[in-house]
Amino acid sequence: MRLSKKNIAIFIVLFIGIYLFGTYKMPYYIQKPGGADALNPIVEVEDGFESTGDMHLVTVSGMQATPLFYIFAKIMPHQEILPIDQVFPEGMSQDDYMHAQLQVMESSQEAATVVAYEAAGGSIDISYEGVYVVSVVEDMPAEEILQAGDRIIGIDGRDIKESQDLINYIDTLTAGDTVTVEIIRDDENLSEEIQLQQFSDNDEKIGLGISLVTDRDVTVEPKVNFTSGNIGGPSAGLMFSLEIYDQLTEEDITKGKQIGGTGEVDYDGNIYRIGGIDKKVVASDKEGVDVFFAPNENGSEESNYQVAVDTAEEIGSTMEIVPVDTFEDALEYLQQMN
Numbered sequence: 001m002r003l004s005k006k007n008i009a010i011f012i013v014l015f016i017g018i019y020l021f022g023t024y025k026m027p028y029y030i031q032k033p034g035g036a037d038a039l040n041p042i043v044e045v046e047d048g049f050e051s052t053g054d055m056h057l058v059t060v061s062g063m064q065a066t067p068l069f070y071i072f073a074k075i076m077p078h079q080e081i082l083p084i085d086q087v088f089p090e091g092m093s094q095d096d097y098m099h100a101q102l103q104v105m106e107s108s109q110e111a112a113t114v115v116a117y118e119a120a121g122g123s124i125d126i127s128y129e130g131v132y133v134v135s136v137v138e139d140m141p142a143e144e145i146l147q148a149g150d151r152i153i154g155i156d157g158r159d160i161k162e163s164q165d166l167i168n169y170i171d172t173l174t175a176g177d178t179v180t181v182e183i184i185r186d187d188e189n190l191s192e193e194i195q196l197q198q199f200s201d202n203d204e205k206i207g208l209g210i211s212l213v214t215d216r217d218v219t220v221e222p223k224v225n226f227t228s229g230n231i232g233g234p235s236a237g238l239m240f241s242l243e244i245y246d247q248l249t250e251e252d253i254t255k256g257k258q259i260g261g262t263g264e265v266d267y268d269g270n271i272y273r274i275g276g277i278d279k280k281v282v283a284s285d286k287e288g289v290d291v292f293f294a295p296n297e298n299g300s301e302e303s304n305y306q307v308a309v310d311t312a313e314e315i316g317s318t319m320e321i322v323p324v325d326t327f328e329d330a331l332e333y334l335q336q337m338n
Helices: 005-023 067-075 094-120 163-170 237-248 277-286 304-314 327-336
Strands: 028-038 043-045 054-064 080-083 123-136 151-155 178-185 188-195 197-199 202-207 210-221 224-226 258-261 291-295 320-324
Touching (some): 005 067, 028 067, 028 277, 043 237, 054 237, 094 210, 094 237, 123 163, 151 163, 163 210, 224 237, 277 291
Parallel strands (some): 054 258, 291 320
Antiparallel strands (some): 028 080, 043 224, 123 151, 151 178
């Protein structure tokens, strides 16, 4: 068959159209159910006890939308389309955002370790080394002065050991006040003056325009190792703490069942709301999870727990959805489980 110039042109236009349909990056982000992987290969306590069941790390999968996947997300259940600026803070690249999320994951693992070792009576020692800057907010005073990775060790002559120290001090000041921040950057001690400013989205809140994570040096015995790869964010905290506790203690708290769940955990064992709970319920159900822990938010009507219950009913899941406000709530449920 002889191709005319017209046919060749049509073919080229169609090829370009199909290529763009599948690859053109739209200003939207798609979130959908991810995986519910067993934690045994991810968390390892040296000489830890084995269990007959598994704890599961549940994730949400995400990608920047193309026209093809945008249409799929419109018609597929439990896929959510968000404007990309709702996912990635303004002025922060996707690479910087992912780096920040990995730092938050490290902090989450550390909190989970502290909670689990203290609950199990393990050997643990904690020292405080200041706070790290995770990210800097665009058009706020710290922009062009502080950088992600800076370690803040003092402010106005006061030692800063953890993030709450800095937050508590800033709360005593007013917009327009200037503070002197002492930082360590690339092994060099620096002193920077920064003027406090109101946040554009909250005129009652003032600050430097940074997000922080406390730099703790946590030493435990026996040692625990994490291999979570590129999974970021704080929402695996609860499940990390349960897995560590299960390996530290001779009692098999899984009792042969598949245990999933989600929730950020702090150093005191409190559990906080996370995003994408409906997608995590779907992922857990597909993996055959028996029990799913969800943040209860002290019984709030629109809590993670309530959304999880509604989602489980919608998909016809037989998972037991359990509300938890603390690590102890989850542990007590497992210990009493038949």
